[in-house]
Amino acid sequence: MRRLTGALAAAAALLAAAPATAQTRPDSDQPWREFQWLYGSAEGAATSRQAFNALRAFAVIQAERWRMGEPVVQRVLAPGATLDRPAFESCGDKKPAVVFDIDETLLLNTGAEYWAAAKQQSYEQSRAFDKDAWAKWEKDGAKLVDPVPGAVEAVDTLRKADIAVIFNSNRSAASMQETAEALAHAGLGVAEPGKTLFLDSAGDGKKDGRRATIAETWCVVAMAGDQLGDFSDLFNAKENGRLPVVKRRQAMGSPMLARMWGQGWFLLPNPVYGKGAEGDFNEIFPKNRWKPH
Amino acid sequence: MRRLTGALAAAAALLAAAPATAQTRPDSDQPWREFQWLYGSAEGAATSRQAFNALRAFAVIQAERWRMGEPVVQRVLAPGATLDRPAFESCGDKKPAVVFDIDETLLLNTGAEYWAAAKQQSYEQSRAFDKDAWAKWEKDGAKLVDPVPGAVEAVDTLRKADIAVIFNSNRSAASMQETAEALAHAGLGVAEPGKTLFLDSAGDGKKDGRRATIAETWCVVAMAGDQLGDFSDLFNAKENGRLPVVKRRQAMGSPMLARMWGQGWFLLPNPVYGKGAEGDFNEIFPKNRWKPH
Numbered sequence: 001m002r003r004l005t006g007a008l009a010a011a012a013a014l015l016a017a018a019p020a021t022a023q024t025r026p027d028s029d030q031p032w033r034e035f036q037w038l039y040g041s042a043e044g045a046a047t048s049r050q051a052f053n054a055l056r057a058f059a060v061i062q063a064e065r066w067r068m069g070e071p072v073v074q075r076v077l078a079p080g081a082t083l084d085r086p087a088f089e090s091c092g093d094k095k096p097a098v099v100f101d102i103d104e105t106l107l108l109n110t111g112a113e114y115w116a117a118a119k120q121q122s123y124e125q126s127r128a129f130d131k132d133a134w135a136k137w138e139k140d141g142a143k144l145v146d147p148v149p150g151a152v153e154a155v156d157t158l159r160k161a162d163i164a165v166i167f168n169s170n171r172s173a174a175s176m177q178e179t180a181e182a183l184a185h186a187g188l189g190v191a192e193p194g195k196t197l198f199l200d201s202a203g204d205g206k207k208d209g210r211r212a213t214i215a216e217t218w219c220v221v222a223m224a225g226d227q228l229g230d231f232s233d234l235f236n237a238k239e240n241g242r243l244p245v246v247k248r249r250q251a252m253g254s255p256m257l258a259r260m261w262g263q264g265w266f267l268l269p270n271p272v273y274g275k276g277a278e279g280d281f282n283e284i285f286p287k288n289r290w291k292p293h
Numbered sequence: 294m295r296r297l298t299g300a301l302a303a304a305a306a307l308l309a310a311a312p313a314t315a316q317t318r319p320d321s322d323q324p325w326r327e328f329q330w331l332y333g334s335a336e337g338a339a340t341s342r343q344a345f346n347a348l349r350a351f352a353v354i355q356a357e358r359w360r361m362g363e364p365v366v367q368r369v370l371a372p373g374a375t376l377d378r379p380a381f382e383s384c385g386d387k388k389p390a391v392v393f394d395i396d397e398t399l400l401l402n403t404g405a406e407y408w409a410a411a412k413q414q415s416y417e418q419s420r421a422f423d424k425d426a427w428a429k430w431e432k433d434g435a436k437l438v439d440p441v442p443g444a445v446e447a448v449d450t451l452r453k454a455d456i457a458v459i460f461n462s463n464r465s466a467a468s469m470q471e472t473a474e475a476l477a478h479a480g481l482g483v484a485e486p487g488k489t490l491f492l493d494s495a496g497d498g499k500k501d502g503r504r505a506t507i508a509e510t511w512c513v514v515a516m517a518g519d520q521l522g523d524f525s526d527l528f529n530a531k532e533n534g535r536l537p538v539v540k541r542r543q544a545m546g547s548p549m550l551a552r553m554w555g556q557g558w559f560l561l562p563n564p565v566y567g568k569g570a571e572g573d574f575n576e577i578f579p580k581n582r583w584k585p586h
Binding site: 032033034035037038043044046049053054110113115118123127133136137140141146150226227228235248252253262263271272273274276278279280283284287289291292293 | 322323324325326327328329330331332333334335336337338339340342343344346347403404405406407408410411412416420423425426429430433434437438439442443446519520521528538539541542544545546551552554555556558559560562563564565566567568569570571572573574576577578580581582583584585586
């Protein structure tokens, strides 16, 4: 996903409050741990491959069921569904497709993330989303990206199985051509604006509208993303102006939501940015606090 | 996994080289990003559930195949196999089992990790593995742990399907009783030393010997861990005294290794510690470097 303005505001506030010298690490030759894990480790690569292996097996089986005339349902939530009462419409005779987010789902933005890790020397700077820098990155980063490990093989498998590959990203609609170029550069094939490539023209960071448009044409047998907003905007609902971090994590344990992961909804790991990297100590470690004695 | 002494030495060296004021963050109420993602986020929880959903479906199908008399192979590498030439022995009439790592695979060590994130105020301190503190944690943390999201349901499914649940961890064999207590506290059931619970008595952080012992008795249809050493010690081979970070990640793209993830080998995400959090800028971002202009 593209980082959202809420995170930006929070980070900017934090930055303003912090002493100027805190968190700088001009002396270190090592990126922060989460960058090491996502962009450089075998463990991170294997976790991504695991997600793509599961996705392609699932999608091929669902598409085969559809071709056999068995009932298959959309993995896009039905209109009016809630997270407490998820519902999914029948696909009818619409043809099978898989909908992918782009950034840190199919593409590793190594160029921009190198800069976030290194050139923004402080931790708070690397946390803050620089909206202007990202806009520039969308325009000139097309040849400085890598595929997420396993993405190319998964997309190839889907296309060979006659399953449409659709891209739905919160990159700006103004970067349509450059985004298609980035996907092509990474080996992910052709993305056609308005047909298989859908970007954010409203600037609101929401995806449900575009998901509904896609589901009018296609049987969306699977979706993949690195943020829960890649599955439903309902996951991004705020309470008292904040993301309800604890409640949101607990919601993953509900019978239906717990079941979706790896069975229609496929998550690519991203500890580097986004809504998974929010929350204060009371939210992240609410109990079990310990120290050596 | 338990953190290893190599990482400790590297972190200690880094710590010694860093100015005392660098990286301290006494002013922040937010844990580092990777702690937020793993211990507190919905995205982290969903990634874990996805891995466990894939594992239980895979293991149940493999066990069913075994019961039907179809040939099933061990997911423990055969003696003499290499990562370039992986090989797997037939299970014969051995009964099905799944082998799990414990720390950050089935258990979230929230007590100790809160301390790593908060009380060790600097980033380098939170990176360093404190061997003495961990030894104390093994002894008195049994009631300060949580299950990894999805772990309890997965272990329940396996046991109901008459698949043995075996624990193989690098926790010290001196902590056998406390480790069994921690597993029970988290809802993961009974672990019997020497039968279903295997810990490190040599202190060398290696697991292949115990894996071989387990595979003498059981048909290991799946393994799960947060570190590649949970699948084979071969992944931990050093070159010139260091982990070959780039080569190790690239190895994930080989046809056989790429295929294992989600199909016999199941990775739980852990960007917080271990061999996935190593590497300098040249290893993590070897190319594609960019800055806004």
